[in-house]
Amino acid sequence: MVTDHLPHTLRSDALDNRERILDAARALFSADGLDVPMREIARRAGVGPATLYRHFPTKQMLVAEAFADQLHACRAIVDEGCADPDPWRGLCLVIEKICELHARDRGFTEAFLSTLPGAPDVAGREYTVKTVAGLAQRAKDAGHLRPDFVLDDLILVLMANKGIHATSTATQVMASRRFAGLAIQAFEACPHHAPLPPAARLASAAPASA
Amino acid sequence: MVTDHLPHTLRSDALDNRERILDAARALFSADGLDVPMREIARRAGVGPATLYRHFPTKQMLVAEAFADQLHACRAIVDEGCADPDPWRGLCLVIEKICELHARDRGFTEAFLSTLPGAPDVAGREYTVKTVAGLAQRAKDAGHLRPDFVLDDLILVLMANKGIHATSTATQVMASRRFAGLAIQAFEACPHHAPLPPAARLASAAPASA
DNA sequence: ACCTAAGCGGACGGGGGCGTCCGTTACCGT
DNA sequence: ACGGTAACGGACGCCCCCGTCCGCTTAGGT
Missing domain, CATH: 1.10.357 (Tetracycline Repressor; domain 2)
Structure with a gap:
């Protein structure tokens, strides 16, 4: 459901691992935020670190897929x-x-x-x-x-x-x-709302802090 | 200004270091939050790690003083x-x-x-x-x-x-x-405010997450 | 000026996360 | 059934942080 345009053919066990990794990632990310160690995701998925890195070379890719x-x-x-x-x-x-x-x-x-x-x-x-x-x-x-x-x-x-x-x-x-x-x-609009301090630009140009 | 009831006598250089450490801690904590490494505080204060730990054995003590x-x-x-x-x-x-x-x-x-x-x-x-x-x-x-x-x-x-x-x-x-x-x-009280969902208890018994 | 102990900081061992290499396993087409 | 290769995962070296020990420096009383 996530992405069907995988690099064409993927071996059955590989695909299985991929799914298991994503499940683990979702569970951990949801519970603990994004800073969980990659290792822990791998551990939870029951695969080695290398496998995880092979499927998702960077954490961002994993995050993107997971969410x-x-x-x-x-x-x-x-x-x-x-x-x-x-x-x-x-x-x-x-x-x-x-x-x-x-x-x-x-x-x-x-x-x-x-x-x-x-x-x-x-x-x-x-x-x-x-x-x-x-x-x-x-x-x-x-x-x-x-x-x-x-x-x-x-x-x-x-x-x-x-x-x-x-x-x-x-x-x-x-x-x-x-x-x-x-x-x-x-x-909510209200007849007697105070003028409210000016807004700050946060949305667009913010690659965020850490 | 922070605490004058120091363990009676403290050598002048020690007291100086202590202040410099607190300044560094304040600066770093303010800017980057509490997770800055102790080392970095020491570095910024221009002292060795041991000195920092001698003055503030635990980060909590440092935080408490700094704030x-x-x-x-x-x-x-x-x-x-x-x-x-x-x-x-x-x-x-x-x-x-x-x-x-x-x-x-x-x-x-x-x-x-x-x-x-x-x-x-x-x-x-x-x-x-x-x-x-x-x-x-x-x-x-x-x-x-x-x-x-x-x-x-x-x-x-x-x-x-x-x-x-x-x-x-x-x-x-x-x-x-x-x-x-x-x-x-x-x-602000308003004649037509919607009933608002129930509040959750957050304040007292929360030793916080991490 | 000297002596003593308060104070210093470099260096150490431990732990954990990172990303990668390579010998081994097991899928899959023939 | 079997060979080739895709895929696996344990193990490695790296870096950063932690908290402590110990030999050296220096303040400050006499």
Whole structure:
């Protein structure tokens, strides 16, 4: 489901290992973030380090493949939000779902926010961002989203959501849900909203820190 | 200014080194977070590793000393907020200032949120938290803070603020400022606020993850 | 000026992650 | 069944960090 355009023919055991590696990677990335040692992924997958490196020469490639599904989910969520006749409701839905997605998967957030070294784009990230921008504009026009909302505010919320950690996944998701609720509250147009400090550019030109 | 109750007499050069180590630690912690290698702190301070370990046997001790000032600043901010006759304005002030403080100092956030291993309390953290709870209650009673606000929401905001990263300190502070603005917006009592998802317990019993 | 002990820092052994090489295994086409 | 080769994985050398030991330096009292 991930990528069918493999280098044509791959031996059956190799393909099996590949899948097992991806499974292991997904599990570990989700639970512990992206800094798990490659070795550990290999160990969990039941293969040697060499095999892992053969299939995925760099961690970024592994990450990209491992989170392909999540990224599709992300796109799906955005598309679903855009499909909603009420753009504000659609936007809220996007915020909630995306926050939950990120809460459930620690590594994905890092990958999505390009905390990765060079970050040669984690696939459809750009598309997703742009599409949601349209949704936001419509919500704004409809008068439900505050006029001074900026797309970077969404990035801000995403980054912020990333900062939320808890001991268990359940708690994490709960916290993220509440956070999303607060964010929505902050974004909703309100007759007497204070002018809000200026936004900072975070989105585009940021290859991230570490 | 940090601690004058040193083990009675300390040789002048030793005391000098101690200060230089603390300066280096502050600089590095602020810029890069708490995971900078001890070696690097020593290098920057111009001392050998042994000297550093002699003065601060464990990283936690170093962290505790290094951030003593920040913690005092934190308390000062909270006290200032409490002193404000308008509790809501006081609370807003606290949120804004604390966010900025944390934005300017990457390591402090980690230290404050007990991302530290065992976290034997980073000094007056408890006090600070409890004091601000009182302030929040008053703001709530005054009808300016939403009634379903919980103290954990503040922790949430702090953790979230920690997630915000930027390339430069200036951008970081700007982003944090806007975030604080949004948070305040979310906290403000509003006639038609949606019921908000339930809060998660984050504050007390969390010795943190890693 | 001298002597003593407080203080210093280079050097060490241990541990862990990294990415790669190469002898061995086992898939698959004939 | 068998050969060739794709694929495997243990083992290697590298680097960085950790915390400590011990011979040397130097402050500071007399």
